[in-house]
Each structure stands twice: as structure tokens, then as C-alpha cells.
Amino acid sequence: MQTDKVSTADVAKLRKMTGAGVMDSKKALKQARGDFEKAIDILRKGGKKLAARRADSAGTEGVVVAQTTRGETLGFMLSLNCETDFVAKTEDFRRLSRDILEVAVQKNTLSTAALWDEKLGDVPIREKLIAQTGVVGEKISVDHFSRLEAPYVGYYVHSNDKIGALVGLSKRVSAVREVAKNIAMQVVAMSPIALNEAGVDRERVARELEIGRESAIRAGKPAELADSIAQGRLRKFFKENALLSQAYIKDNALSVEKYLQSMDGDLKIVAFKKIALG
Numbered sequence: 001m002q003t004d005k006v007s008t009a010d011v012a013k014l015r016k017m018t019g020a021g022v023m024d025s026k027k028a029l030k031q032a033r034g035d036f037e038k039a040i041d042i043l044r045k046g047g048k049k050l051a052a053r054r055a056d057s058a059g060t061e062g063v064v065v066a067q068t069t070r071g072e073t074l075g076f077m078l079s080l081n082c083e084t085d086f087v088a089k090t091e092d093f094r095r096l097s098r099d100i101l102e103v104a105v106q107k108n109t110l111s112t113a114a115l116w117d118e119k120l121g122d123v124p125i126r127e128k129l130i131a132q133t134g135v136v137g138e139k140i141s142v143d144h145f146s147r148l149e150a151p152y153v154g155y156y157v158h159s160n161d162k163i164g165a166l167v168g169l170s171k172r173v174s175a176v177r178e179v180a181k182n183i184a185m186q187v188v189a190m191s192p193i194a195l196n197e198a199g200v201d202r203e204r205v206a207r208e209l210e211i212g213r214e215s216a217i218r219a220g221k222p223a224e225l226a227d228s229i230a231q232g233r234l235r236k237f238f239k240e241n242a243l244l245s246q247a248y249i250k251d252n253a254l255s256v257e258k259y260l261q262s263m264d265g266d267l268k269i270v271a272f273k274k275i276a277l278g
Contacts, residue, residue, distance in 0.1 A: 006030055014039055024135060043131055060278045061088045062143075064164040065101045066155040072177075075153035075166040076104045078115070078145045079275050083138040088161075093140075096132065100125060100142060112145040146273035154180020156188060162277045163188050168270035179263050185249065186256055187272050192243035195269060200242060208237050243272065 006029045014025040014036060024043060032038035061084055066077035080097035082088050099120055109115045116126040123131070125142070132140045150168025154177055157164035165187035167180050186192075194200045212230030221229055239245045244257040251259065260267045 006034065010034065010036075014043075043134060061085050062277050063088055063094055063097050063161040064144075064157055064275050064277065065097045065161075066157050066164050066166060067101055067105055068153050068155065069105050072153055073149060073151060074108075075148045075155055075168075076101060076109070076146070077148075077155060077157075077164055077166050077273060077275055078104065079143050079277055081139075081141050081143040081277065082136070087136050087138055093136075096128075096140075104145070104147075109145075110147060112142060115142060115145050144275040146275060148271055148273050150270040152176050152180060154184055156181050156184035158188055164275055166273040168272070170268035170270055171264075171266070173264040173267055175263070179260075179267070182250060182259075183243075183256065183269060183272070186246065187243065187274050189249050190243075190246050191274065192246060192272075193241045194243070195272070196242050196244045197238045200238070205234065208234050243269065 006026050010029055011022060011025045014029060025039070028039040028042040029036075031042055060081070062079055062081035064077065064079045066075065068075045078097070078101055080093070080100065082093065087093055100115070103109070103118050103120055103125065104115055107118050109118055116124070116129075118125050120128050129140045129142070146166055148166040148168050151171050152169040153166060154169070155164060155166045165184040167184045167187065169176065169180055169183075173179065193204075209230045212233035213226045215233070216226040216229040217223060239247075244255065244260075246256050248254040248256050248259040254262065256269075260269070
């Protein structure tokens with residue numbers, strides 16, 4: 001079809017192929033004289049120009065989505081980021097986040113870099129996001145991606161869709177879905193930096209000890225007591241920041257480790273992943 005006239009059906013077809021808006025699709029088809037391939041290239045080029053201009057923009061809004069597969073032994077979670085809450089709330093944006101997640105699930109994608117190269121339909125995801133940037137006028141990107149495999153994987157995404165967590169457990173137990181969700185909620189609410197004390201970076205431990213010593217000396221404590229005071233503060237730091245040591249959010253009388261033991265004496269947390277916008 002080589003014509004300046006563009007039918008409503010052609011515009012709808014191009015929109016379905018690219019996700020572009022009505023006016024952008026119509027303009028691209030007119031410029032391409034009805035050639036769909038050329039129209040797609042025009043939209044992509046327009047998106048690339050805008051993406052280049054928006055490259056340094058902060059994509060602090062968006063949505064976090066998660067899903068499990070393979071009998072809940074494999075979990076995926078990602079954030080699709082944009083610049084404003086207005087765009088983040090649109091159904092097109094949310095549908096795109098779910099579509100990208102489904103690609104990751106189907107392809108068993110291993111990393112963020114690999115995800116950008118996967119295809120959504122016939123278009124690589126990186127190209128799809130560039131085109132979508134041209135459509136909405138904001139930087140659109142997958143800023144975070146996590147994959148977790150364990151004997152059981154559960155997840156929780158907070159009601160605002162801005163923060164979520166995957167949790168891997170060592171085995172299936174009674175009410176395992178509820179247990180995994182509760183631990184994922186703990187991760188979202190309390191932001192642990194490691195599973196246990198041993199998992200905390202040694203440089204971070206040394207820094208906390210040094211801060212503890214300096215604080216004790218500034219408070220007028222004798223130098224010979226500074227080390228023991230610093231060790232006490234480090235224990236408090238571990239209790240607040242290591243997941244197993246944290247007070248369980250649904251029963252502060254229990255630590256997370258004690259909560260797990262109350263459900264099954266041999267149940268362990270294999271790993272956890274958290275994604276948050278902003």
C-alpha cells in the first residue's frame with residue numbers, strides 16, 4: 001500500500017504491533033506512505049531520539065511485578081520504571097510490565113542484560129522500551145530484575161506495587177505458601193541486608209565497629225571500654241539488619257528464625273531478593 005491516506009484499521013494494526021499512540025501511529029504511516037516496516041522504523045527512531053534525551057532522567061516511578069513457575073520452585077521479579085506516577089498507573093504500562101515478566105518466565109531469563117535482548121513478540125525488549133519511551137514521552141526501562149530458584153519459592157508485592165520480595169525456602173512444609181509470603185513481607189517491611197550475621201559484608205562490620213568505638217569515646221566512655229561497647233552495638237546492628245535475627249513483624253516476641261522453627265524445625269531460608277522503586 002503506497003498512499004498518503006491511512007485507514008483506521010491500519011492505525012489500529014500498527015498500534016497493536018508497536019504499542020504507539022493513535023496520532024503517532026497515524027503520522028508514522030503517513031510518512032511511510034502506508035509501509036508498515038518503514039512506519040515501525042520511524043517510530044523506533046523517534047523513540048531513540050527521545051530516549052537519548054531522557055537517558056539521564058530518573059525513573060523513580062513504575063511498578064514491581066513477580067511470578068513463580070515450575071511448581072513454585074523458580075521465581076522472577078522485575079521493576080518497570082518510568083518518571084511519573086501518572087504513567088505508572090496506566091493500564092498500558094502495567095500490561096507491558098506483565099508481558100515482560102511473562103517473557104522472563106517463558107525464557108527462564110538469567111539476568112537483566114539477557115532480559116533486554118529477549119523478544120516481546122518480534123521486537124527485542126530493549127527496542128520495545130525505546131519505542132514506548134517515544135509513545136509516553138518518559139524514560140521507560142527495566143531497572144531491576146531478580147531470579148531465584150529453591151525447593152520452594154514464594155513472593156510478596158506490596159499493595160502500592162512499588163516494592164516486592166522473593167523468598168526461597170529449603171523445603172515444602174504445611175502452609176508453605178503462607179510462610180514464604182510472611183517472610184517476603186518481612187523483607188519488604190524491614191529491609192534486611194543479609195540472611196544472617198555471617199552474610200554481612202566484612203567491610204560493613206568493620207565500619208560499624210569503628211563507628212561504635214568512636215561514638216563511645218565521644219560520649220566520654222573510657223577507652224578501655226570502647227571495644228566492648230562497640231561489640232554491643234554491633235550485636236544490635238545484626239539484630240536489626242540480619243533477616244534471621246530480626247523481630248518477626250507479626251509477633252515481635254519471636255525472631256524470624258524462631259518463627260521458622262515454630263513452623264518446622266528443619267525449615268531454612270535459602271535466599272531472598274528485594275526490589276524497590278526510588
